Structure formats: structure tokens, C-alpha cells
Amino acid sequence: MALTRDQIATRVAQEFKDGDYVNLGIGIPTLAANFVPNGISVMLQSENGLLGMGPNPTEEQLDADMINAGKETVTAVTGASIFSSAESFAMIRGGHVDITVLGAFEVDVNGNIASWMIPNKLIKGMGGAMDLVAGAKNIIVTMTHADKHGNSKLLAECTLPLTGVNCITKIITDLAVLEVKNKAYYLLERAPGVTVEEIKEKTAGELVVPDNVPEMQF
Amino acid sequence: MAGFDKVVTSYADAMAGLNNNMTIIAGGFGLCGIPEGLIAQIKTMRTTGLTIVSNNCGVDNFGLGILLEDKQVKKMVSSYVGENALFEQQLLNGELEVELTPQGTLAEKMRAGGAGIPAFYTATGYGTPVGEGKEVKEFNGRPYILEESITGDFAIVKAWKADRYGNCIYRHTAQNFNPMAATAGKVTVVEVEEIVEPGELDPAHIHTPGIYVDRVILGTFEKRIERRVLAK
Numbered sequence A: 001m002a003l004t005r006d007q008i009a010t011r012v013a014q015e016f017k018d019g020d021y022v023n024l025g026i027g028i029p030t031l032a033a034n035f036v037p038n039g040i041s042v043m044l045q046s047e048n049g050l051l052g053m054g055p056n057p058t059e060e061q062l063d064a065d066m067i068n069a070g071k072e073t074v075t076a077v078t079g080a081s082i083f084s085s086a087e088s089f090a091m092i093r094g095g096h097v098d099i100t101v102l103g104a105f106e107v108d109v110n111g112n113i114a115s116w117m118i119p120n121k122l123i124k125g126m127g128g129a130m131d132l133v134a135g136a137k138n139i140i141v142t143m144t145h146a147d148k149h150g151n152s153k154l155l156a157e158c159t160l161p162l163t164g165v166n167c168i169t170k171i172i173t174d175l176a177v178l179e180v181k182n183k184a185y186y187l188l189e190r191a192p193g194v195t196v197e198e199i200k201e202k203t204a205g206e207l208v209v210p211d212n213v214p215e216m217q218f
Numbered sequence B: 001m002a003g004f005d006k007v008v009t010s011y012a013d014a015m016a017g018l019n020n021n022m023t024i025i026a027g028g029f030g031l032c033g034i035p036e037g038l039i040a041q042i043k044t045m046r047t048t049g050l051t052i053v054s055n056n057c058g059v060d061n062f063g064l065g066i067l068l069e070d071k072q073v074k075k076m077v078s079s080y081v082g083e084n085a086l087f088e089q090q091l092l093n094g095e096l097e098v099e100l101t102p103q104g105t106l107a108e109k110m111r112a113g114g115a116g117i118p119a120f121y122t123a124t125g126y127g128t129p130v131g132e133g134k135e136v137k138e139f140n141g142r143p144y145i146l147e148e149s150i151t152g153d154f155a156i157v158k159a160w161k162a163d164r165y166g167n168c169i170y171r172h173t174a175q176n177f178n179p180m181a182a183t184a185g186k187v188t189v190v191e192v193e194e195i196v197e198p199g200e201l202d203p204a205h206i207h208t209p210g211i212y213v214d215r216v217i218l219g220t221f222e223k224r225i226e227r228r229v230l231a232k
Helices: A005-013 A028-035 A085-093 A129-135 A196-201 B036-045 B063-068 B085-092 B103-114 B178-183
Strands: A020-024 A042-046 A050-053 A076-082 A099-102 A106-108 A138-143 A170-173 A176-181 A184-190 B023-026 B050-053 B073-078 B097-100 B119-122 B136-139 B142-148 B152-163 B185-196 B215-218
Touching (some): A005 A138, A005 A170, A020 A028, A028 A138, A042 A076, A085 A129, A085 B103, A085 B178, A184 A196, B036 B063, B036 B152, B050 B103, B063 B073, B063 B085, B103 B119, B103 B142, B103 B178, B152 B178
Parallel strands (some): A099 A138, A138 A170, B023 B152, B152 B185, B185 B215
Antiparallel strands (some): A050 A076, A170 A176, B119 B142, B136 B142
């Protein structure tokens, strides 16, 4: 069975190591904050200038001057720091953020990602996504394996305008965990009950399948 | 105004000298940390043909969005726009031009502009539509694009507290783009929640030193929240 959004987020959170500084994009990536494994501490970076983002506030804690990059009201955890946008992107561009998790419309075997613009639709902008994919040490893309019409989002070559080139190393979808290298997708894990055949069918770029593909463990 | 005293008492004085077709650099992220009274003054002045450099363009009827109502804005330089219907309409009609700029590049363009650095190389945007037509140079085997810095005729900034000399501190994430904007204006105007006497702020805790600031005005703020989300 394909994973739910919460299950994808749970699998994403398994990638976090104790002491990681992590930037989570909007959508499924943000949900990963709810599933950080026991015994692991991570510090969430919000690119509007907050390192150590906490949960949304109570009515009493609500403060118009405390928001995250999605413009939602948030709190700061103990040990947080707050700084300017230039400082925030110095952390990002300088490679100091350990893991960035973001969504995408398409990825390809060259590690390219398209996530911000669909031509002939209203273009709202890239926000911090281009800086994040150019700067983070370890970028994880999380998305559904195929669109709602069944078309693969894991392509040989992206068709949409790019967010960044040669930057994606790992992809976690509702069907599989894959690594991008040597111009191919290497299948690492499959969702419980999902067959290798289904993953093959929904992966447009070259897929390398080892003899044994373990199921994800939750 | 005497010596280092930057305080002005009217919004007309705060924005005096703003003319049609000028470039304004504005602090703020969404509706957080925006100079509400200075934006309202620009609306009152009916200045047109403006280029506004700001991460976002407010919402319908609040923030920079109010400057769209009388078509005062010719061009926005932003990383993320379109939270407002009027913006979308003017963009589609060709009445408004938008230069989409990655958020970190935008912050660095302001910072570099204020620091006298005309351009810088960054990996951000290489191989994407943002990099098209820009010079590419390799450093240590990786390609980077050349991005030019930005300065403005005016910078409009929102700070929490300032002393009369223009030394500013910001509150929480209302800091965002404000410190860079403050450095990048030929005339930098700061609207604050509280004005204190010199010496009341710890010199080591100043975010924006007064040297960057030309005018300080005491404002009142609605501080509208764009996405009010409470703990479940």
C-alpha cells in the first residue's frame, strides 16, 4: 500500500541524526517535525530568521512578531536564536544546515529538481527554495511517486523550469526510498506491501534494483 | 533635527523627498515587521512609477498591497508574491512588472548594496531561469552566477526600539530583511514602537547602528497576522 502523508513524514524523520540542524519545506516536509524518533534532538531552521523553531503558540503565547517561513505563528524552543534574513541564508548557502527536506513537482536522474514554476499558471515565486537546494549538504525530496494521473515524477530529465541542478541525493515517496547517483535511481527500500514491479512501472528514469529490496521499517 | 538626533515627528517629514519613479527597499517578511505608517504615507503621497524591493508585496488592503490600489507600483523585486488578488490582476494585465529573485539572493543583494559591493557570485539559481543571461564562473569546479547588488533611493524599515541617534533593535522574527534594507537606502527611514534616549540601549546589542539611519519616527502598529495558527 502506498504510504499516507504521515507515514512518508515518519520515514523522512528517520533520516535525522542527533544534533542535526534541519530545514523543512512546506507540506509533507513540515509534518516530519511531528515524527522525530525518540532520543534524537534536531533544531529546526526557518529561513525567515529562526533557528530552533517550536510548535504553534497557545492563545497566550500568540505573537505577531513570531512567525515561520510559511508565515504561520510559531514559538521558539529553549536555546533558539533569531537573526536577519542575510544571516539565515549565510547558514544555508554556507552549507551549515545539515538536512533540507522539500517537495517537488519533478526530479531527474541528474539530481535536478523542479519545484517552483509551472509555465502558463500564475507564478508566485521561488521563495528560499533555490538557495536551499544550492546550499544544503544533504537534500531529501519528498513527494508522491506519480501525479494523480499516474504519470511518474521521477524522470530521466525534468521538463519544468528547474529550482536547482545536480543537487538531489535522496528521494522518499509514498512507494519507495531511492538514492540518485550515476544518472540513475537506486532503489533502497519499498513501502510495505508495494512491489518492485509497481515502483518500476511508476519510475520513468532508469531504475537500478538490487536483488533484495527491503520494506521500510516503522 | 540637531546633530545626531534623527527623530522626526510627522510622516510627511519622514518620507520627504520621495518622488515618482524612485526605488524603495522595504523590510518585512509577509506582514511581519513592516513599516505600516511609512507605507500608508507613500499611499497618501500618491507617488507613482515606484520600484519596490521587498521579499513580498503584502495582501489585499494591508502592507505594500495598499500601494497597488492606485497603481503606484511599476515593478516589484521579490522572492514570493501573489498573496493578493489585486497583485495577480495587475500582473496579468501587464500593469505591474515582477522580478522574481531567490530569497537568499535578495537578502544578499541588499546586504552587498549597503556594503559597497556591486556584485557577488552565488550557486543559487545556476541552471535555472534565474541564471539565464548572467555571467557564470567556476570556483573549485562548481559553477556560480554573478548577481548584482541593489541600493534604493529610500529604505523603509520597521524596528522595535531606536534611540534618538538611530541605533535600532528588532523584536523576534520581525527582524528579517530590515537590517539589510536599513543599510541600502540613500535615505533610510525607520518606524519604531518606542524611541529611547541615547545610552538606554546596550551598545553591544544594537542590530542596526545609527550611521545607516537618516530618520526615525514613532509609529503605531496594527501588526496583522497573516496565518494565525494555534497549538492543537
